[in-house]
Amino acid sequence: MDIFGIPIQALMGQLLIGLINGSFYAILSLGLAIIFGLLNIINFSHGALYMMGAFGAWIGLTYLGINYWVALVAVPVVVGIFGMIIERTMLKHLYRLDHLYGLLLTFGLALIIEGLFRYRFGISGESYPVPELLSGGFNLGFMFLPKYRAWVIAVSLVVCFGSWYIIERTKLGSYLRAGTENPQLLQAFGINVPLMITLTYGFGVALAAFAGVLAAPVFQVNPVMGSNLIIVVFAVVVIGGMGSIMGSIVTGLGLGLVEGLTRVFYPEASAVVIFVIMGIVLLLRPAGLFGRER
Amino acid sequence: MSDASTRNNPDVEMLRVSDLHAFYGESHILHGIDFSVNRGELVTLLGRNGAGRTTTLKAILGLTGRRTGSIMINGRQVIDLPTHRVAHLGVGYCPEERGIYASLSAEENLLLPPAVNSSGMSLDEIYEMFPNLQERRHSPGSRLSGGEQQMLAMARILRTGARLLLLDEITEGLAPVIVQTLGRVITSLKAKGLTIIMVEQNFRFAAPLADRHYVIEHGRIVETVTKDELDSKMQLLQKLLGV
Known part of the structure:
Protein backbone atom coordinates (compact mmCIF):
# COMPACT_ATOMS: atom_id res chain seq x y z
CA MET A 1 0.00 0.00 0.00
CA ASP A 2 1.37 3.39 -0.96
CA ILE A 3 0.52 6.96 0.03
CA PHE A 4 1.68 9.57 -2.50
CA GLY A 5 4.04 6.91 -3.83
CA ILE A 6 5.60 6.29 -0.42
CA PRO A 7 5.25 2.79 1.04
CA ILE A 8 3.17 2.96 4.22
CA GLN A 9 5.85 1.12 6.20
CA ALA A 10 8.38 3.84 5.40
CA LEU A 11 5.89 6.59 6.19
CA MET A 12 4.87 5.04 9.50
CA GLY A 13 8.48 4.32 10.39
CA GLN A 14 9.44 7.96 9.92
CA LEU A 15 6.35 9.19 11.75
CA LEU A 16 7.34 6.95 14.65
CA ILE A 17 10.85 8.38 14.71
CA GLY A 18 9.32 11.85 14.49
CA LEU A 19 7.06 11.10 17.43
CA ILE A 20 10.02 9.78 19.46
CA ASN A 21 12.06 12.91 18.73
CA GLY A 22 8.98 15.01 19.40
CA SER A 23 8.61 13.36 22.81
CA PHE A 24 12.11 14.47 23.76
CA TYR A 25 11.53 17.95 22.35
CA ALA A 26 8.34 18.18 24.39
CA ILE A 27 9.86 17.13 27.74
CA LEU A 28 12.90 19.36 27.27
CA SER A 29 11.02 22.43 26.08
CA LEU A 30 8.47 21.94 28.88
CA GLY A 31 11.32 22.15 31.42
CA LEU A 32 12.74 25.22 29.69
CA ALA A 33 9.32 26.88 29.69
CA ILE A 34 8.74 26.24 33.40
CA ILE A 35 12.20 27.54 34.29
CA PHE A 36 11.93 30.60 32.06
CA GLY A 37 8.49 31.43 33.45
CA LEU A 38 9.51 31.59 37.07
CA LEU A 39 13.25 32.30 37.00
CA ASN A 40 13.38 34.48 33.90
CA ILE A 41 16.43 32.48 32.89
CA ILE A 42 17.01 30.88 29.51
CA ASN A 43 18.55 27.66 30.75
CA PHE A 44 21.22 26.92 28.19
CA SER A 45 22.63 24.12 30.34
CA HIS A 46 19.45 22.11 29.72
CA GLY A 47 21.14 19.97 27.07
CA ALA A 48 24.10 19.21 29.32
CA LEU A 49 21.73 18.22 32.14
CA TYR A 50 19.87 15.92 29.74
CA MET A 51 23.23 14.39 28.83
CA MET A 52 23.98 13.97 32.54
CA GLY A 53 20.71 12.07 32.85
CA ALA A 54 21.73 9.64 30.09
CA PHE A 55 25.24 9.26 31.50
CA GLY A 56 23.83 8.88 35.00
CA ALA A 57 21.85 5.87 33.80
CA TRP A 58 24.88 4.43 32.01
CA ILE A 59 27.26 4.99 34.96
CA GLY A 60 24.68 3.52 37.32
CA LEU A 61 24.37 0.37 35.23
CA THR A 62 28.07 -0.02 34.42
CA TYR A 63 29.67 0.77 37.76
CA LEU A 64 26.95 0.36 40.35
CA GLY A 65 24.67 -2.26 38.83
CA ILE A 66 21.65 0.02 39.06
CA ASN A 67 18.98 -1.14 36.61
CA TYR A 68 16.97 1.01 34.22
CA TRP A 69 13.85 1.27 36.38
CA VAL A 70 15.71 2.47 39.44
CA ALA A 71 17.73 4.88 37.29
CA LEU A 72 14.54 6.31 35.81
CA VAL A 73 13.63 7.60 39.29
CA ALA A 74 17.00 8.02 41.01
CA VAL A 75 18.93 9.82 38.25
CA PRO A 76 16.43 12.68 37.84
CA VAL A 77 16.45 13.14 41.63
CA VAL A 78 20.25 13.29 41.79
CA VAL A 79 20.59 15.60 38.78
CA GLY A 80 17.69 17.70 40.10
CA ILE A 81 19.57 18.19 43.38
CA PHE A 82 22.67 19.16 41.38
CA GLY A 83 20.48 21.74 39.60
CA MET A 84 19.19 23.11 42.91
CA ILE A 85 22.76 23.58 44.12
CA ILE A 86 23.55 25.52 40.93
CA GLU A 87 20.47 27.68 41.48
CA ARG A 88 21.32 28.40 45.13
CA THR A 89 24.96 29.20 44.50
CA MET A 90 24.92 30.93 41.11
CA LEU A 91 21.64 31.59 39.32
CA LYS A 92 19.97 33.38 42.23
CA HIS A 93 22.34 36.29 41.82
CA LEU A 94 21.11 36.93 38.28
CA TYR A 95 17.33 37.33 38.62
CA ARG A 96 17.39 41.11 38.63
CA LEU A 97 19.60 41.29 35.56
CA ASP A 98 18.85 40.97 31.87
CA HIS A 99 18.10 37.49 30.38
CA LEU A 100 21.47 37.63 28.67
CA TYR A 101 23.41 37.08 31.90
CA GLY A 102 21.49 33.93 32.77
CA LEU A 103 21.94 32.65 29.25
CA LEU A 104 25.69 33.28 29.37
CA LEU A 105 26.14 31.69 32.79
CA THR A 106 24.16 28.56 31.89
CA PHE A 107 25.94 28.36 28.53
CA GLY A 108 29.26 28.45 30.37
CA LEU A 109 28.06 25.76 32.74
CA ALA A 110 27.01 23.60 29.81
CA LEU A 111 30.49 23.90 28.28
CA ILE A 112 32.14 23.00 31.59
CA ILE A 113 29.88 20.00 32.23
CA GLU A 114 30.33 18.74 28.68
CA GLY A 115 34.06 19.29 28.86
CA LEU A 116 34.35 17.27 32.06
CA PHE A 117 32.37 14.37 30.61
CA ARG A 118 34.37 14.51 27.40
CA TYR A 119 37.60 14.44 29.39
CA ARG A 120 36.48 11.45 31.45
CA PHE A 121 34.54 9.40 28.89
CA GLY A 122 35.77 10.53 25.46
CA ILE A 123 33.40 11.24 22.60
CA SER A 124 33.12 7.79 21.10
CA GLY A 125 29.89 7.15 22.96
CA GLU A 126 28.55 4.29 25.03
CA SER A 127 25.57 2.10 24.38
CA TYR A 128 22.86 1.35 26.90
CA PRO A 129 20.83 -1.84 26.55
CA VAL A 130 17.06 -1.75 26.26
CA PRO A 131 15.60 -3.09 29.53
CA GLU A 132 14.52 -6.70 29.21
CA LEU A 133 10.86 -6.02 29.96
CA LEU A 134 10.69 -3.64 26.99
CA SER A 135 12.74 -5.54 24.44
CA GLY A 136 11.05 -6.92 21.36
CA GLY A 137 8.07 -5.29 19.78
CA PHE A 138 4.56 -5.52 18.40
CA ASN A 139 3.74 -6.41 14.83
CA LEU A 140 0.95 -4.03 13.90
CA GLY A 141 0.49 -5.55 10.46
CA PHE A 142 1.52 -2.43 8.57
CA MET A 143 4.65 -1.87 10.67
CA PHE A 144 6.81 -3.23 13.46
CA LEU A 145 6.62 -1.18 16.68
CA PRO A 146 9.50 -1.74 19.10
CA LYS A 147 8.16 -1.92 22.66
CA TYR A 148 10.74 0.50 24.01
CA ARG A 149 9.74 3.20 21.51
CA ALA A 150 6.08 2.80 22.39
CA TRP A 151 7.09 3.14 26.04
CA VAL A 152 9.04 6.36 25.39
CA ILE A 153 6.08 7.94 23.64
CA ALA A 154 3.58 6.83 26.27
CA VAL A 155 5.62 7.87 29.27
CA SER A 156 6.50 11.24 27.68
CA LEU A 157 2.84 11.97 27.10
CA VAL A 158 2.02 11.04 30.69
CA VAL A 159 4.82 13.20 32.09
CA CYS A 160 4.02 16.18 29.86
CA PHE A 161 0.29 16.20 30.39
CA GLY A 162 0.74 15.35 34.06
CA SER A 163 2.97 18.41 34.43
CA TRP A 164 0.48 20.51 32.51
CA TYR A 165 -2.34 19.34 34.78
CA ILE A 166 -0.39 20.11 37.94
CA ILE A 167 0.56 23.57 36.73
CA GLU A 168 -2.78 24.62 35.26
CA ARG A 169 -5.30 22.84 37.44
CA THR A 170 -3.99 22.45 40.99
CA LYS A 171 -3.33 24.68 43.98
CA LEU A 172 0.40 23.99 43.75
CA GLY A 173 0.29 25.08 40.12
CA SER A 174 -1.56 28.27 41.04
CA TYR A 175 1.47 29.24 43.14
CA LEU A 176 3.71 28.62 40.16
CA ARG A 177 1.51 30.66 37.82
CA ALA A 178 1.23 33.48 40.36
CA GLY A 179 4.99 33.41 40.91
CA THR A 180 5.53 33.67 37.18
CA GLU A 181 3.28 36.72 37.01
CA ASN A 182 4.18 38.66 40.17
CA PRO A 183 6.57 36.94 42.59
CA GLN A 184 6.89 39.92 44.94
CA LEU A 185 3.20 40.00 45.74
CA LEU A 186 3.10 36.24 46.13
CA GLN A 187 5.81 36.50 48.75
CA ALA A 188 3.90 39.31 50.48
CA PHE A 189 1.05 36.80 50.81
CA GLY A 190 3.32 34.50 52.77
CA ILE A 191 4.72 32.10 50.17
CA ASN A 192 8.41 31.29 50.45
CA VAL A 193 9.17 32.32 46.87
CA PRO A 194 12.96 31.77 46.97
CA LEU A 195 12.38 28.16 48.05
CA MET A 196 9.74 27.74 45.36
CA ILE A 197 12.19 29.01 42.73
CA THR A 198 14.84 26.52 43.84
CA LEU A 199 12.37 23.61 43.74
CA THR A 200 11.04 24.70 40.36
CA TYR A 201 14.51 24.82 38.87
CA GLY A 202 15.18 21.41 40.40
CA PHE A 203 11.98 20.08 38.78
CA GLY A 204 12.85 21.51 35.36
CA VAL A 205 16.33 20.00 35.59
CA ALA A 206 14.92 16.68 36.76
CA LEU A 207 12.68 16.64 33.67
CA ALA A 208 15.77 17.08 31.48
CA ALA A 209 17.56 14.25 33.28
CA PHE A 210 14.44 12.07 32.99
CA ALA A 211 14.48 12.64 29.24
CA GLY A 212 18.16 11.72 29.29
CA VAL A 213 17.49 8.37 30.99
CA LEU A 214 14.66 7.69 28.53
CA ALA A 215 17.01 8.51 25.66
CA ALA A 216 19.89 6.31 26.81
CA PRO A 217 18.61 3.10 25.13
CA VAL A 218 17.48 4.97 21.99
CA PHE A 219 20.43 7.20 21.15
CA GLN A 220 24.10 6.73 21.80
CA VAL A 221 25.16 8.01 25.24
CA ASN A 222 27.88 10.57 24.59
CA PRO A 223 28.96 13.94 26.02
CA VAL A 224 27.69 15.99 23.07
CA MET A 225 24.26 14.36 22.76
CA GLY A 226 22.76 17.30 24.64
CA SER A 227 24.29 20.10 22.62
CA ASN A 228 23.14 18.45 19.39
CA LEU A 229 19.58 18.31 20.64
CA ILE A 230 19.33 21.57 22.54
CA ILE A 231 19.64 23.81 19.48
CA VAL A 232 16.56 22.17 17.98
CA VAL A 233 14.78 22.36 21.34
CA PHE A 234 15.44 26.09 21.53
CA ALA A 235 13.92 26.46 18.08
CA VAL A 236 10.89 24.52 19.38
CA VAL A 237 10.62 26.87 22.35
CA VAL A 238 10.81 29.94 20.13
CA ILE A 239 8.12 28.53 17.82
CA GLY A 240 5.84 27.53 20.71
CA GLY A 241 6.34 30.75 22.61
CA MET A 242 8.62 31.27 25.60
CA GLY A 243 6.95 30.35 28.87
CA SER A 244 3.79 28.67 27.55
CA ILE A 245 3.34 25.20 29.08
CA MET A 246 0.83 23.69 26.67
CA GLY A 247 2.56 25.50 23.81
CA SER A 248 5.86 23.79 24.51
CA ILE A 249 4.28 20.33 24.70
CA VAL A 250 2.16 20.60 21.57
CA THR A 251 4.90 22.31 19.57
CA GLY A 252 7.46 19.72 20.66
CA LEU A 253 5.37 16.78 19.52
CA GLY A 254 4.13 18.57 16.40
CA LEU A 255 7.57 19.57 15.19
CA GLY A 256 8.88 16.05 15.76
CA LEU A 257 6.17 14.83 13.39
CA VAL A 258 6.87 17.59 10.86
CA GLU A 259 10.52 16.61 10.90
CA GLY A 260 9.59 12.95 10.37
CA LEU A 261 7.28 13.77 7.45
CA THR A 262 9.95 15.94 5.86
CA ARG A 263 12.35 13.03 6.07
CA VAL A 264 9.90 10.99 3.98
CA PHE A 265 8.94 13.53 1.36
CA TYR A 266 12.06 15.68 1.07
CA PRO A 267 14.88 14.19 3.15
CA GLU A 268 17.35 16.92 2.17
CA ALA A 269 15.34 19.49 4.17
CA SER A 270 14.76 17.40 7.28
CA ALA A 271 17.66 18.91 9.22
CA VAL A 272 16.57 22.49 8.58
CA VAL A 273 12.79 22.34 8.42
CA ILE A 274 12.38 23.31 12.09
CA PHE A 275 14.60 26.35 11.64
CA VAL A 276 12.70 27.41 8.53
CA ILE A 277 9.47 27.21 10.54
CA MET A 278 11.14 29.17 13.32
CA GLY A 279 12.06 31.93 10.88
CA ILE A 280 8.53 32.13 9.51
CA VAL A 281 6.96 32.15 12.99
CA LEU A 282 9.34 34.84 14.21
CA LEU A 283 8.39 37.03 11.25
CA LEU A 284 4.64 36.54 11.60
CA ARG A 285 4.16 36.01 15.35
CA PRO A 286 7.25 37.14 17.24
CA ALA A 287 5.85 35.93 20.59
CA GLY A 288 5.46 32.38 19.23
CA LEU A 289 2.38 30.34 18.37
CA PHE A 290 1.16 30.06 21.97
CA GLY A 291 3.08 32.93 23.55
CA ARG A 292 1.85 36.25 24.85
CA GLU A 293 3.69 39.49 24.24
CA ARG A 294 5.32 40.71 27.39
CA MET B 1 -2.41 34.13 67.45
CA SER B 2 -4.02 36.25 70.16
CA ASP B 3 -7.02 35.30 72.22
CA ALA B 4 -10.29 37.14 72.01
CA SER B 5 -9.85 39.13 75.21
CA THR B 6 -6.72 40.96 74.06
CA ARG B 7 -7.58 41.09 70.38
CA ASN B 8 -9.79 44.13 70.56
CA ASN B 9 -8.00 45.89 73.38
CA PRO B 10 -7.43 49.36 71.94
CA ASP B 11 -4.38 50.08 74.05
CA VAL B 12 -2.24 47.28 72.73
CA GLU B 13 0.22 48.41 70.10
CA MET B 14 -0.16 46.47 66.82
CA LEU B 15 2.50 48.24 64.80
CA ARG B 16 5.28 50.64 65.69
CA VAL B 17 7.52 52.02 62.97
CA SER B 18 10.55 53.96 64.21
CA ASP B 19 13.14 55.88 62.23
CA LEU B 20 12.41 53.82 59.12
CA HIS B 21 14.63 54.54 56.15
CA ALA B 22 14.14 52.73 52.85
CA PHE B 23 15.93 52.73 49.52
CA TYR B 24 15.28 51.62 45.96
CA GLY B 25 18.76 50.92 44.69
CA GLU B 26 20.63 54.19 45.20
CA SER B 27 17.60 56.38 45.77
CA HIS B 28 16.74 57.13 49.38
CA ILE B 29 12.92 57.24 49.59
CA LEU B 30 11.99 57.12 53.28
CA HIS B 31 13.91 59.43 55.62
CA GLY B 32 12.99 58.28 59.10
CA ILE B 33 9.28 57.44 59.30
CA ASP B 34 7.82 57.24 62.83
CA PHE B 35 4.28 56.22 63.68
CA SER B 36 2.35 53.64 65.63
CA VAL B 37 -1.06 52.01 65.37
CA ASN B 38 -2.96 50.34 68.17
CA ARG B 39 -5.06 47.26 67.77
CA GLY B 40 -8.41 47.98 66.18
CA GLU B 41 -7.41 51.43 64.95
CA LEU B 42 -7.65 52.71 61.42
CA VAL B 43 -5.08 55.24 60.28
CA THR B 44 -4.40 56.76 56.90
CA LEU B 45 -1.20 57.81 55.24
CA LEU B 46 -1.86 60.97 53.26
CA GLY B 47 0.40 62.99 51.03
CA ARG B 48 1.15 63.95 47.49
CA ASN B 49 2.20 61.45 44.85
CA GLY B 50 5.79 60.35 45.40
CA ALA B 51 5.81 61.42 49.06
CA GLY B 52 6.56 57.86 50.19
CA ARG B 53 3.16 56.51 51.29
CA THR B 54 3.18 53.37 49.13
CA THR B 55 6.86 52.87 49.92
CA THR B 56 6.02 52.94 53.64
CA LEU B 57 3.56 50.05 53.20
CA LYS B 58 6.04 48.15 51.05
CA ALA B 59 8.87 48.76 53.49
CA ILE B 60 6.79 47.26 56.33
CA LEU B 61 6.58 44.07 54.26
CA GLY B 62 10.18 44.17 53.10
CA LEU B 63 9.31 44.79 49.44
CA THR B 64 11.71 47.70 48.99
CA GLY B 65 15.48 47.59 48.74
CA ARG B 66 17.67 48.19 51.78
CA ARG B 67 15.93 49.33 55.00
CA THR B 68 17.15 50.61 58.35
CA GLY B 69 15.27 51.47 61.52
CA SER B 70 12.73 49.43 63.41
CA ILE B 71 9.37 47.83 62.60
CA MET B 72 7.58 46.13 65.49
CA ILE B 73 4.50 44.04 64.79
CA ASN B 74 2.73 42.82 67.92
CA GLY B 75 5.87 43.63 69.88
CA ARG B 76 8.10 41.66 67.56
CA GLN B 77 10.97 43.16 65.55
CA GLY B 90 -0.96 38.30 60.32
CA VAL B 91 -0.30 41.08 57.83
CA GLY B 92 -2.62 41.31 54.81
CA TYR B 93 -1.57 43.43 51.85
CA CYS B 94 -3.75 44.92 49.15
CA PRO B 95 -1.40 46.54 46.64
CA GLU B 96 -1.93 49.52 44.41
CA GLU B 97 -3.29 48.27 41.05
CA ARG B 98 -4.91 45.48 43.13
CA GLY B 99 -2.51 42.73 42.11
CA ILE B 100 -5.09 40.34 40.69
CA TYR B 101 -3.34 37.50 38.87
CA ALA B 102 -4.52 37.35 35.25
CA SER B 103 -3.53 33.71 34.78
CA LEU B 104 -5.57 32.58 37.79
CA SER B 105 -9.35 32.34 38.02
CA ALA B 106 -11.15 34.59 40.49
CA GLU B 107 -11.49 31.74 42.95
CA GLU B 108 -7.84 30.69 42.53
CA ASN B 109 -6.89 34.29 43.31
CA LEU B 110 -9.11 34.18 46.36
CA LEU B 111 -7.59 30.94 47.64
CA LEU B 112 -4.00 31.87 46.80
CA PRO B 113 -2.73 33.43 50.05
CA PRO B 114 -2.27 30.79 52.74
CA ALA B 115 -4.30 31.29 55.93
CA VAL B 116 -2.19 32.87 58.66
CA ASN B 117 -4.54 31.87 61.47
CA SER B 118 -7.93 30.27 61.95
CA SER B 119 -9.88 33.53 62.42
CA GLY B 120 -10.22 34.23 58.69
CA MET B 121 -13.57 34.42 56.92
CA SER B 122 -14.85 31.24 55.29
CA LEU B 123 -15.52 31.08 51.58
CA ASP B 124 -19.27 31.24 52.31
CA GLU B 125 -18.89 34.39 54.41
CA ILE B 126 -16.74 35.97 51.71
CA TYR B 127 -19.33 35.22 49.02
CA GLU B 128 -22.03 36.61 51.28
CA MET B 129 -20.07 39.84 51.65
CA PHE B 130 -19.16 40.00 47.93
CA PRO B 131 -21.93 38.20 46.00
CA ASN B 132 -20.45 39.25 42.63
CA LEU B 133 -17.34 37.21 43.28
CA GLN B 134 -19.36 34.03 43.58
CA GLU B 135 -20.95 34.56 40.17
CA ARG B 136 -17.57 35.33 38.65
CA ARG B 137 -15.53 32.72 40.49
CA HIS B 138 -14.51 30.76 37.37
CA SER B 139 -13.63 33.85 35.32
CA PRO B 140 -9.94 34.56 34.75
CA GLY B 141 -8.66 37.42 36.90
CA SER B 142 -8.05 39.52 33.80
CA ARG B 143 -11.75 39.45 32.84
CA LEU B 144 -13.02 41.03 36.06
CA SER B 145 -14.11 44.66 36.14
CA GLY B 146 -12.12 47.17 38.20
CA GLY B 147 -14.67 47.01 41.00
CA GLU B 148 -14.73 43.22 41.02
CA GLN B 149 -10.94 43.15 41.07
CA GLN B 150 -10.89 45.46 44.07
CA MET B 151 -13.48 43.36 45.93
CA LEU B 152 -11.42 40.28 45.13
CA ALA B 153 -8.21 41.92 46.38
CA MET B 154 -9.97 42.74 49.67
CA ALA B 155 -11.64 39.35 49.97
CA ARG B 156 -8.34 37.62 49.31
CA ILE B 157 -6.75 39.00 52.48
CA LEU B 158 -9.87 38.69 54.62
CA ARG B 159 -9.92 34.94 54.05
CA THR B 160 -6.43 34.52 55.52
CA GLY B 161 -7.31 35.83 58.96
CA ALA B 162 -4.80 38.68 58.77
CA ARG B 163 -5.36 41.16 61.64
CA LEU B 164 -3.29 44.03 60.27
CA LEU B 165 -4.37 45.21 56.82
CA LEU B 166 -2.23 47.41 54.59
CA LEU B 167 -4.53 48.87 51.93
CA ASP B 168 -3.03 50.90 49.11
CA GLU B 169 -5.40 53.22 47.20
CA ILE B 170 -8.35 50.85 47.29
CA THR B 171 -10.82 53.39 45.92
CA GLU B 172 -8.71 54.55 43.00
CA GLY B 173 -10.57 54.62 39.72
CA LEU B 174 -13.77 53.06 41.06
CA ALA B 175 -17.37 54.18 40.56
CA PRO B 176 -18.98 56.02 43.52
CA VAL B 177 -21.36 53.15 44.24
CA ILE B 178 -18.44 50.74 44.60
CA VAL B 179 -16.57 53.19 46.79
CA GLN B 180 -19.65 53.26 49.05
CA THR B 181 -19.65 49.48 49.24
CA LEU B 182 -15.97 49.53 50.16
CA GLY B 183 -16.74 52.07 52.87
CA ARG B 184 -19.30 49.66 54.38
CA VAL B 185 -16.80 46.79 54.17
CA ILE B 186 -14.10 48.82 55.94
CA THR B 187 -16.54 49.90 58.64
CA SER B 188 -17.52 46.30 59.33
CA LEU B 189 -13.87 45.21 59.44
CA LYS B 190 -13.11 47.93 61.93
CA ALA B 191 -16.05 46.78 64.02
CA LYS B 192 -14.51 43.32 64.03
CA GLY B 193 -11.38 44.77 65.58
CA LEU B 194 -9.04 44.60 62.60
CA THR B 195 -6.20 47.11 62.47
CA ILE B 196 -6.05 48.98 59.19
CA ILE B 197 -3.53 51.27 57.52
CA MET B 198 -4.81 52.92 54.36
CA VAL B 199 -2.95 54.91 51.77
CA GLU B 200 -5.73 57.01 50.33
CA GLN B 201 -6.08 59.77 47.79
CA ASN B 202 -9.82 60.08 48.35
CA PHE B 203 -9.93 62.12 51.53
CA ARG B 204 -13.74 62.22 51.64
CA PHE B 205 -13.70 58.44 51.72
CA ALA B 206 -11.03 58.20 54.40
CA ALA B 207 -11.99 61.04 56.75
CA PRO B 208 -15.08 59.50 58.39
CA LEU B 209 -13.42 56.08 58.76
CA ALA B 210 -10.05 56.99 60.24
CA ASP B 211 -8.98 57.47 63.84
CA ARG B 212 -5.88 59.34 62.79
CA HIS B 213 -4.22 60.71 59.67
CA TYR B 214 -0.50 60.92 59.06
CA VAL B 215 0.72 63.31 56.40
CA ILE B 216 3.90 62.21 54.66
CA GLU B 217 6.14 64.56 52.75
CA HIS B 218 9.58 63.77 51.32
CA GLY B 219 9.73 60.46 53.16
CA ARG B 220 8.92 61.88 56.62
CA ILE B 221 5.76 62.27 58.67
CA VAL B 222 5.20 66.01 58.84
CA GLU B 223 1.81 66.16 60.52
CA THR B 224 -0.48 64.00 62.62
CA VAL B 225 -4.18 64.81 62.65
CA THR B 226 -6.54 62.96 64.96
CA LYS B 227 -10.21 62.53 64.23
CA ASP B 228 -11.09 65.24 66.79
CA GLU B 229 -8.69 67.76 65.26
CA LEU B 230 -10.00 67.23 61.76
CA ASP B 231 -12.16 70.39 61.65
CA SER B 232 -9.58 72.69 63.21
CA LYS B 233 -6.72 71.43 61.02
CA MET B 234 -8.62 71.18 57.76
CA GLN B 235 -6.95 74.23 56.24
CA LEU B 236 -3.50 72.92 57.11
CA LEU B 237 -4.35 69.54 55.60
CA GLN B 238 -5.59 71.09 52.41
CA LYS B 239 -2.40 73.08 52.11
CA LEU B 240 -0.21 70.02 52.73
CA LEU B 241 -2.10 67.84 50.31
CA GLY B 242 -2.43 70.55 47.70
CA VAL B 243 -6.16 69.99 47.24
Missing part, protein backbone atom coordinates in the same frame (compact mmCIF):
# COMPACT_ATOMS: atom_id res chain seq x y z
CA VAL B 78 10.43 42.26 61.88
CA ILE B 79 12.88 44.40 59.93
CA ASP B 80 15.23 41.45 59.44
CA LEU B 81 12.52 38.94 58.54
CA PRO B 82 12.02 37.84 54.92
CA THR B 83 8.77 39.09 53.38
CA HIS B 84 6.89 35.79 53.54
CA ARG B 85 7.54 35.48 57.28
CA VAL B 86 6.06 38.94 57.90
CA ALA B 87 2.85 37.86 56.16
CA HIS B 88 2.53 34.93 58.54
CA LEU B 89 2.51 37.33 61.51
